[in-house]
Amino acid sequence: MNxxxxxxxxxxxxxxIRYYDKSGLxxxxxxxxxxxxDFKVEDLYWLEFIKCMRQTHMPVSKLKEIAELYDQGRSxxxxxxxxxxxxxxxxIKQKELIDQALKTLDDKFKLLEKEDDC
Structure with a gap:
């Protein structure tokens, strides 16, 4: 597929996709x-993986490294x-930070609700 x-x-x-291609992915x-x-079904799995990893802020340079390693084979x-x-x-570290930020916000909301009740 195109x-x-x-x-x-x-x-x-x-x-x-063109940017990723020029970046060597x-x-x-x-x-x-x-x-x-000419994208095959298995190429779409790789593209989905790239999309997922980019959403989690994996650098394109790391993805390129993975692609190059994959191309070298099982070794x-x-x-x-x-x-x-x-x-x-x-x-995991980012998740812990986000969880802490969410707890802090929850605490702030509770304080605001108490103030609003006055």
């Missing part, structure tokens, strides 16, 4: 006879796993 259909399928813009996506990207599984664990640890 870029437009891939973008619609995953829910990101064509511009974003698609070393394994084939092109048709006219030079256009890089441990390196990829290390990157995923590092990102997971960062997300």
């Amino acid at each position: 870029v437009k259909k891939a973008a619609e399928s995953v829910g990101i813009s064509e511009h974003t 698609f070393p394994f996506i084939e092109r048709d006879n006219n030079g256009y990207r 890089t599984v441990l390196e990829r796993k290390k990157i995923f664990i590092e990102h997971q640890d960062n997300l």
